[in-house]
Amino acid sequence: MATHSAHPFPKSSAHDLPFWRKYIFSTDHKIIGLQYGITASFFLFFGFCLMMLMRWQLAYPGQPLPVIGTWFGDANMPGGIMLPEFYNSLGAMHGTIMVFLAIVPLVFGAFGNYIVPLQIGAPDMCFPKVNAASYWAYFTGGVVMCYSFFVPGGAANSGWTSYSPLADIATEGQTWWLIGMVCLITSSLLGAINFIATIVQLRTKGMTWFRLPFFVWAQLVTAFLLLLAFPPLEAAGVMQLMDRLAHTSFFLPSGLVVSGKVLEVSGGGTPILWQHLFWFLGHPEVYVLILPAMGIVTEIIANNTRKPITGYKSLVFSALTIGFLSFIVWAHHMYLTGMGTKVSAFFQTTTILISVPSVIILTALFISLWGGSIRFTTPMLFALGFLPMFGIGGLTGIPLAFNATDIPLHDTYYVIGHFHYIVAPGTIFAIFAGIYYWFPKVTGRMMSERLGKVHFWLSMIFMNGIFLPMFIQGMAGVSRRWYDGGASYEFVQGVIHWNVFMSVSAWCLALVQIPFLINLFWSACKGKKASDNPWDATTLEWATPTPPPHGNFVVPPIVYHNPYDYSMSGAKKDFTPQNQPVEA
């Protein structure tokens, strides 16, 4: 490609490494970022397929799935009719795959790996080999999870939360789930250490803490969440493995009756312990899903409004506050376990407190739009779409924060709607925004704006078509775990007609990703050539050659400016790159 012959590779580049060292067992953060991105996209698609299958059963309970129904074997779908056990596996694995194998690896592993070192002006991550190890641990975890579909009894089927005692006595798939999780946790821990060390140690000259782009801050807080919240789940995983393999009773109370017989175990454990340990991770995990997305959106909003982010520092302090508070809210997932009123008062208070910094971030981003000369590019559309979608997700969380209103809503489709508004039209839109935005840096070519806009508007419509009715159903009392979508329950007959609508929306959502895929592959080969800084952006990733070579910068950059110095008075252009020397 002609564009980078002008930039000689720095000495000792990866130029002459053999293929497998350069692209397979690479230690270059950009290659690892892409590996994460490709693997996680595959899992995103896979998780989506599991859900599309479930949506058939929910819309047309007990009816054979046409054409492909018989592919799944008699153990799962005899005659194309889904068995309840298979439905449970699909649900549990959809959640697990989406959270741990798709979204986190995308926002943290892929975007974080590729962009963070570039934005802080570093040649690579602090520990490149650890970085590669993190990817391969993730990959192994993914293989184990896929394998678990083929063991007797199928994949794990106790929900993505794996509540004991159900999970203790579940089929073999649960054991593989636990082993897979240990791999994934190891991967996240290695990644988290690497991110924090990189951000602390490898900031280039002049890159002070308050000159860091917000995206880097978001990744830093995310890394801390992963570092400190995952080990308790690992501990819980080890204990559940012990329960399953060494027949201990960590999570089994005395006198537990299963299928009419008292279980032959020592007893003396407690199922609540699992819930505590799981949600001690689980809640910080949801901020792992959303913080990097906020980071991506902030970058894109600053760039496309051509003005500095309003309240950059309040964004940073909000992110830090979220990071801290997310460790002391976990029991809001457990109001129904019968905790005392004092404990519940504590968790209700902290939960409401944590919504404050989230609202600050959202508000600051909205205010940032005000008075900007907005460029409605595709990345910007997705970023703008993120704002109200995240808003709906967040606001619907408020009733869940209070014990009294949560009790009727818990484990209904209302909850499913709530968190999906955050992760699906929220985080996934941010991911799309990031792909459209950074694609030119990675490939040297622009994506098509026309296809991008088609992709955006249609996705927006169908996303809402899937998730908005969930609130209606949930408030009417439709449980999230019913295998027939509510058909056999008298009191929800008034709302279950929505099931078909939601399912059709989900299948349409799949179809409207086709323009995106065409755009992605076509643009990678044939798209318009991009310059090194096609969006006229200020942050350092645009100061590298395109695509950035091994070692990233031709000369280590020096930073003189704040991250979002757009439309500065006195400047010649409407953007002042962070590394542009100050004129004397």
Place this chain on the structure above:
Amino acid sequence: MEIPYTVKTRPDTGLFNAKLGIWLFLASEVMLFGALFSSYVLLRVGSPDWPHGSSILNVPLGTLNTLVLITSSITMVMAWASLVLKNFSKFKLYMGLTILLGLVFLVVKSFEYGAKFHHHMFPKESVYLAIYFTLTGLHALHVIGGMVVNAYLWGPGSKMWETDPQRFTNRVEVSGLFWHFVDLVWIFLFPVLYLL
């Protein structure tokens, strides 16, 4: 391409990369064992008949192992200090001792395990035994991990002393920090499981 601060410390943070890395790793380890200790508390509080540790476990052997590990922490510091004083043969001696003491710990531990199994005391017998085996087993895995790294630094890894003595000293320091942590965990484990 050269990653900065792999050997020298960064002036404004006062750290070289691996030192920050190991501290972060230890923070996650604190959370791991912290979660297990919390589980211990929760299970014990909820249990009507929690046994007294000393009625089941061998306190003298546990005490011996505590002393062994504390001594190994001391020799570990000496190994590092010898490198700082540029005395490579002393390093070999102290590092060798550290590894040996780790081995002694594991041998004693396996005797204890063996005795328990002999008396049909398996993890599944009671929640007390379950948490005992889980905690000490996980700790033993950490001991083994630390020993593998130390053995590497004692053997093939020590060639780096010729080429890059500063970096090698850093490595020993980092491995030492981990070793002290493993020691510290045991110092919590011992009273909690054996004495209380």
